[in-house]
Amino acid sequence: MTARNPQAPQLARLAGLIADETRSACLLALLDGRAWTASELARHAGVAASTLSEHLGKLVAGGLLTEERQGRHRYVRLAGTRVAQLVEDLAAQVDPEGAVRPRGLRESSAASAMAWGRTCYDHLAGRLGIAVTDAMTLRGLLRQDTGFALTDAGVAWFGSTGIALDRKGRRPLARACLDWTERRPHLAGAAGAALCRHALETGWCVRVGSERAVKVTPSGARALEDLLGVPAAALRR
Structure with missing residues (x-):
């Protein structure tokens, strides 16, 4: 046996x-x-x-x-981050077509805000997170072809932008996190956390209501377009 x-x-x-x-x-x-x-x-x-x-x-x-x-x-x-990753990974396995439809305008608006932009524990997710991830990849700051990894140019970009990266812990600098609404990976890890923290502290993004939804402010839209080339249209709900 x-x-x-x-x-x-x-x-x-x-x-x-x-x-x-x-x-x-x-x-x-x-x-x-x-x-x-x-x-x-x-x-x-x-x-x-x-x-x-x-x-x-x-x-x-x-x-x-x-x-x-x-x-x-x-x-x-x-x-901790391992628990957050577990919950988000499990949520990504849920079929959005099988979810209960929002009841009323308030729930529908909240669901729409969450899908557009939200925090996934300590990094950006939703269409906003995907737009930032794609922009970083297009500019050569992030590689996705052999798994998520910051390039040398990406590490330098964080330094030049004044966004401090925590490189002392065991957490990877960059990690792919499957977005449960977009069904594509967005940037997580130490780099994703640093970027999200900076966006909230500088007012590039602000929280919406009591949920984890976020939206980009006008100053944030200008910063993300200037620093990463994120199209302005991608930053509007």
Whole structure:
């Protein structure tokens, strides 16, 4: 009799943690990279606070979330980039044609904003993320032919633009992340995170509502066109 793979029970437990609609809703919401309170997540998931608390306990115990308390508030966030990558990769496997259609104008507008531009944990995604990725590739800053990799010109571009790259950790400078709405890879990794952080800090992009949707500001459109050659039409919703 063949011995069972010792990883099988662990994989089953991990899959069981995600295989719940309320917990999945929480994980997807936390892809915005920010810490949420338990009450915020309860409203987002449409469940009672007591029910949500039980779900969060399981996600924290399973290593998918980390938590901290400030006064009477309990904040949670994704446990790191590996968890974010796992959630985004799983979301990319969902058939968008089989998704529930938005109910009403508000949900439809929110879905449209998310598809156009959003944060995928700590990097840009949606049509905006694809437009930036394509522009970097066209300018020779990024290679996609042998996997995602910053070129020497790409590393120099970050330096000349004043965008600091974290090159000390084990995280790759560039990584392909399959975009779940565009079905194409966008830039992730340390470079994607640095570019997204810079875009938000300088006001090139601003967040839209309480979701992780973002939009490009007029100054951001000028900067992205000047620095990367992103067509202005690609930056308009």
